[in-house]
Amino acid sequence: MRSVDVATITKVVARLCEEANFYLEQSVHSAFQRAYEEEISPLGRDVLTQILANAAVAAEKRLPICQDTGIVLVLVELGQEVHVSGGSLYAAINQGVRDAYQKCYLRKSVVNDPIERTNTKDNTPAVIHCRIVDGDKMRISLMPKSAGSENVSTVKVLNPADGWEGIKKFVLETIDQAGPNPCPPLIVGIGMGGTMEKAALLAKEALFRPVGQKNPTETIAHLEDELLDAINKLGIGPMGRGGRITALAVHIEVFPTHMSSLLVAVNLLCCAARYKTAEI
Amino acid sequence: MHVKQVNIPLTDEAIADLRMGDHVALSGKLFTAGDAAHKKLVQYIGQGRQLPFSLVNQVFYYAVGTPPPPERIIGSAGPTTATRLDCYTPALLAQGLKGVVGKGYRSAEVAQAMRDHRAVYFGAVGGVAAILSQYVKHVRLAAFPELGAEAVYEYTVVDFPVVVINDIHGGDLHLEGRKVYAVTQD
Structure with a gap:
């Protein structure tokens, strides 16, 4: 012991x-810099400029x-x-x-x-x-x-017959309806399988994965790419003002489930993506 | 990037000139109001009591800031979600409120009420509260001290950066901006 x-x-x-x-996570900061290069909407780029400037001011002046x-x-x-x-x-x-x-x-x-x-x-x-x-x-x-992004997060019990297409549709509906409210660009955490609370917890855990790191299972990593692409085609953009960067990343975590169940949870994390980990 | 300079109290001329997507630098006084202050103001109106301050031609900032550290007048203060305050907004517009600064959707009913009252919805960027607080030059407690952090504060701002989301001509950036950038799904 x-x-x-x-x-x-x-x-x-x-x-x-x-x-x-006070300090924006490094992988999130790098993702915003890439997003700024990729965003074609002028209003979207203005938002991304403010996000990057804010990270610098917050750290320097020790303001939240x-x-x-x-x-x-x-x-x-x-x-x-x-x-x-x-x-x-x-x-x-x-x-x-x-x-x-x-x-x-x-x-x-x-x-x-x-x-x-x-x-x-x-x-x-x-x-x-x-x-x-x-x-x-x-x-x-x-x-x-933060409440803004938590308040539009969702959990749903699907029919196993709905499969991946059903999950994808549900995730896109969640983000489409949330629009500007969760303060995009987002990190999208998805939990699939298990039981209701297990799916929700997986979705939360998924938010802690550094941006740019994919699920180690290749098939799941492929689904993450597919979903990120579909989300960014919605056009919502930074702060919902129109643009191509609605999400920085999609992180999916999975767990075995009952033969008659298909649980999915979508937990959104706002552009002020704040998290830290330590080992004792 | 063209930025329109707008002073508060707002004038009908300034409001009529604003269009969805315009960058605006707001100067003057913003009154902060979150859920608790809204509830209280609308209770006052319902009871026919005089409000602690006039709303005529004023602008609300949907915000509840962090506590000011020593030597600072303010902590971080960015916008909160306007959607939660939809249920209170029409009653405040009827008192002469002409503008709100927030983030997130407005309901169709509130968007219509804002057009009817010739009021504007300005969007500030959520999650950039540290830089937004730099535009606040003076802070005064305006009403409801018993609400603590959720009391109404009067922020004197200079060139506070916002974008017009809902104008009085029917423009709604949240609904129309995304149509420009949406790509047909495979």
């Missing part, structure tokens, strides 16, 4: 919150990339040889969120209850998904998830 103290976890979570909110500093999503891969010592894992993560959002002047956007809606004033609780994996390491992936 390897022991990891909760204080260490709190510090790492706080650091990830801070870095994610976006005022929606999100509800914090945390994916924990906990090695089964790790013993978390000194307290509760979930409390340690929430303390890290609390510390960072206070210290770094980040917006507190979390409300206590979906109906009553009183602000919790410290941006907790985070949404935490923990998975036990082999080994003695702990991996924390964190995303301050």
